[in-house]
Amino acid sequence: MSKKIGVFVCHCGTNISATVDVEKVAEETKKNNPRVAYTTTYKYMCSDPGQKLLRDKIKEEGLTGVVVAACSPKMHEHTFRNAAVKTGLNPYHVEISNIREQCSWVHPDIPTGTDKSIDLVRMMTEKTRKDKSLTAIKVPVTKRALVIGGGIAGIQAALDIADGGQEVVMVEREASIGGHMAQLSETFPTLDCSQCIMTPKMVEAAQHDNITMYTWSEIESITGYLGNFDVKIRKKARSVDLDLCTGCSSCWQVCPCKKIKSEFDMGIGNRTAIYIPFPQAIPSKPVIDRENCILFKDARKKNIKPNDSKVCRKCIDACPIAPVKAIDYNQEDEIVDVKIGAIIVATGFRELEDGLYGEYGGGKYEDVITGLQFERLASASGPTEGKIKRPSDGKEPEIVVFIQCVGSRDPAKGCSYCSKTCCMYTAKHTMLYKHKVHDGHAFVFYIDIRCAGKSYEEFSQRAIEEEGATYLRGRVSRVYKKGEKLIVLGADTLTGSVVEIEADMVVLASAMKAQDDAEQFAQKLSIQYDKDKFFSEMHPKLKPVESSSAGIFLAGTCQGPKDIPETVAQAGAAASKVLALLSSDELEREPVVARVDRQLPPVFSTCIGCFYCQKVCPYSAIESEDIKARDGSVIKTVARVNEGLCQGCGLCAATCRSKSVELEGFNDEQIYAEINALEFN
Amino acid sequence: MAEETKFEPRIVAFLCNWCTYAGADLAGTGRNQYQANVRVIKLPCTGGIDPLFLIKAFERGADGILVSGCHPGDCHYNSGNYHARRRWNVFRPLLEFCGINPERIQFSWVSAAEGGKWVETINGVVDTVRALGPFEGYQKINAVGSDASGEAATSGDTG
Known part of the structure; x- marks a missing residue:
């Protein structure tokens, strides 16, 4: 029996009908194709009346195949297939002809767009003739979620899922969870201490019965599919037994390597070779930095097992745990296999590398620092205990110049996007500085001040009007050293004058960039990423937390620059998607096999x-x-x-x-x- | 040569669902205009494209074909695009042997984020094939069947 096919051409308001003669598409399709039993056009096929029209006509006309000529199948294929199911028609007899994204929006000429649409509809009609009924495949769901990344996004998502009663496995590649938020001093626009709101969450996550945490660990591989992922986690050798160690601090107090630049302090503070990244770290147990530890260096040089080296054994000697010490120099990486139902990727961002802006002296002058370095300077737990001292000589800077959009909105440096948080954190930095150095002066060079967010505009106005920061609209062309001072050459485009400021310290509002290994990581997960290597959401508006792969969700800055409230909101949204997924015992999968x-x-x-x-x-x-x-x-x-x-x-x-x-x-x-x-x- | 200026190449594009099809959608979302000569056929993966599909498209009057999928390493199915590339490497000399100019079939990687690259790619294919002129190989062969005198079976130049 040959099929009776109905063709429904959507106007999409005027999105399609402005450049495609939809009536003609319907007419020609009917006229030239004997298998097309019915054609019509409608203003919005995806709307409720549009779907009702589809359902009614399937029944009235006895249609056994449907072509909807509308937007991309990625938008509404699901919608129309579901509508067809309600009439009893097998959903795989419904096909979409993409005449919006791939026709009306790209071909402004009406006859051209109309001809192409007629072709596209005919091709899909012919395909529909050959469509067979298919039955969705049911697959069981492993009720366990994986959260990759232990920053605020990962922690929030993990807590939400765990509170929802599902198991969570959390993987963090650093020695402690906390991410960038743990590095911040105070947060805008409330100026509450970041540690004070972050550390309780870290503790909660660590102590939650439903959360299993792997720090100093990375994802080795991910295979499988929605509901049934097989994940291999590489527990990197920590050289410390987490079960035995009590975090008493004896070991790192005696470590002789004290001049290693602390990653947590963004290089302006030092740490030892056996260390915890920061005092509130979770787990509060150390890790040995094998690159810099003299024992491991010696073992590598002599090509012997680390435990056989006798160069320095201060930490193991100091370890009070007996009879087996908590430090194990010979510890090796361990691979853990876990079965996972759904994944949240919350791998965060990195700050723009030092040195990309040679003209600002980034990476060249000690007193030219990045936004995150300033956070560490201002933080009560930072290397200066919250006192603003310039890195070169520890002097309190009297004049500080803040340069915004360093790496953001600068296509010449390969970064055309806005990092979104810098306007606010620069305003915050000027305030923190003024609160600590009362007679100091803060200058800010900006392109635009973008403060869209609740209480954000008021906050930035406060920095200017009440706290007395001087905002200059214009770019800085150069920063160079003259004696002890840094000379900042810039323009004030509002007065049309050249500005030269003798500064003691310069703070660059460095852009948020995708992690260095974002591309390889996306490939490991088979998810899409954009030109800036941020992971792509499935749909920019309607599916903002779904990745391109089913069962993998995105949270936080790995998807694009965002601030803490947005990150927390997105993490919650991703968690709710995961909870919905894990709430059923079986999932239906497309029968495209x-x-x-x-x-x-x-x-x-x-x-x-x-x-x-x-x-x-x-x-x-x-x-x-x-x-x-x-x-x-x-x-x-x-x-x-x-x-x-x-x-x-x-x-x-x-x-x-x-x-x-x-x-x-x-x-x-x-x-x-x-x-x-x-x-x- | 008035006739030549009128020639509009007919292009069929076989695109993978995950990268290039999404990239072509993105070009639409960005309202990036391109030449309308292309008809898209969507498949899950370029690795699933049978070379006979391409031959069939020529038979149906295509003057040029584009096969486009994910960048190396980005394949949604891990390795499908590599298989597509290998198949193309084998298929290409066969095309040449048959007298079909391999430039009529182009192969590219366009990711879901590269709306602009899709526009450049498709315009490039259209322009290349426009310069090559129409593909008449199949018409000539068909003419042999329909015309008893066989006069239409001429040179091996099939463009």
Whole structure:
């Protein structure tokens, strides 16, 4: 029985109808295609009345196939398939012809757009003719979530999921959770102490019954799919046994390597080789920096096991744990396997590298520091205990110049976006500075002041009007050293004059960048990333926390620059998505999977058993199956697809020599139907 | 040569669902205009594209074809784009052997974030094929079947 196909052309308000003659598309489609039983156009097909129209016409006209010519299938394929299901039509008989993103929005000429739309609709109509009914595949769900990253985004997401009653595995590559938020001194616009609001959350996460925490650990590999991920976690050798160690501090107090630049203090403070990153670290147990520890250096040089080196054993000697010491120099990396149902990626950002702005003396002059370094200077737990002292000589700076948009909004440096937080944190920095150095003077060079957020504008006005920071609209061209002073050369574009300031310290509002390894990490997870290497959300408006891979969600600055409230909100949203996913025992998966031909005797299957398909399958989803006679003797061995593992890429189908493998939803018949429908106008 | 100026190449693009199709959508969202000569066929992965699809498209009147997927390393299915590239390396000499100018089939990587690159790529393909002129190989072969005298079966130059 041939199919009765209905074609519904959407105006999308005027998004489509402005450049595509939708009536003509409907008319021509009806006229030239005998299988099209019904065509219509509608202002908004995705709206409730639009969907009702679709449902009504399927029933009234007895349609057995539907083409909706509208926006990208990535937008509403799901919507229209669901609408069809309500009428009893199998959803895989509904196809979308993309005449908005790939036609009306890119071809302004009406006849051109209309002709192309007619073609696109015809191609999809032909494909629909060959569509088969498919049944969604049910897969069981592992009720455990993985949170990658232990900053505020990861902690918030983990806590929300754990409070929702599900298990969470949290992986943090640093020695402590806390991320960048733990580094901040005070937060805008309330000036409450970051540590005071962050550390209780860190403790809560560490003590939560439902959260298993792996610090100093990284993701080795992720395989599997939505509901059933297999994750390997590499627990990097910490050289300290977390179960035995009590965090008593004896070891790091005696460590002789005291001049290692502290990563947590952004290089303006020092730490030892066996260390905890900061006093409130969680776990509050040390790690040995094997690169810098003299014992490990010696062992590497002599090519002996670290424990055999006798150069320095101060920390292990100081360790009061007996009889087995908590320090183990020979400890090795350990791989932990976990089964996971859903993943939240919260891997955060890094600050723009020093030295990219040579003209500002970044990385060259000690007293030119970044925003995060200033946070550490201003922090009560920082290397100066909150006193603003310039790094070179420890003098209190009388004049500080803050330069905004260093690395942001600067396509010349490969960073065209706005880092969003710098306007606010610079305003905050001027206040912190003024609160600590009462007669000091703060100058701020800015391009625009962008303070969109609750109480943000008021906060920045306060910095200018009440706290007396001098804001100058313009760029700085150069910073150079003259004696003990830093000369800042800039422009004030509002007065049209050149400004020269003799400063004691310069603070660069450095851009938020994607992590250095963001690209490789995205590839490990098979998720998409944008030109700046931030991970891409599924849809910029409607799916802001979903990644391009099902079951993997995004939270925080790994997706793009954002401040703490936004990060917390996004983490909560991602957590709620995960909770929804983990609330069911089974998930439905698109039945786009490969199938190997099976038929009645005497052929049984056209498969010749070459198993080339097995070689190309990225998921090891191809198994071999013996077709047996009644007496148990093997008639032939053929390939079989494990549909639980198959992800529907179609590699096997294209590789098969005997055309015995087909990809459901994109089988040869369907693709050839589309190609055959190419009648170029 | 008035006829030549009128020639509008007919391009079929086989795109993977995850990268280039999404990139083409992004070009739309950004309202980046490009030449309308292209008809897109979406598949899950470029690794699932049978070379016969491309031959069939030529038979149906295409003058040029674009196959585009994810960048190396970015494939949603881990390795599909590598298989596509290998297949293309084998297929290309075969095309040349058959007398089809391999420039008529182009291969590219366009990610979901590269709306601009999609526009450049597709305009590039259209311009290249426009310069090559129409693909007449199949018409000539078909003409042999329909015309008993066989006069239409001329030189091996199939463009």
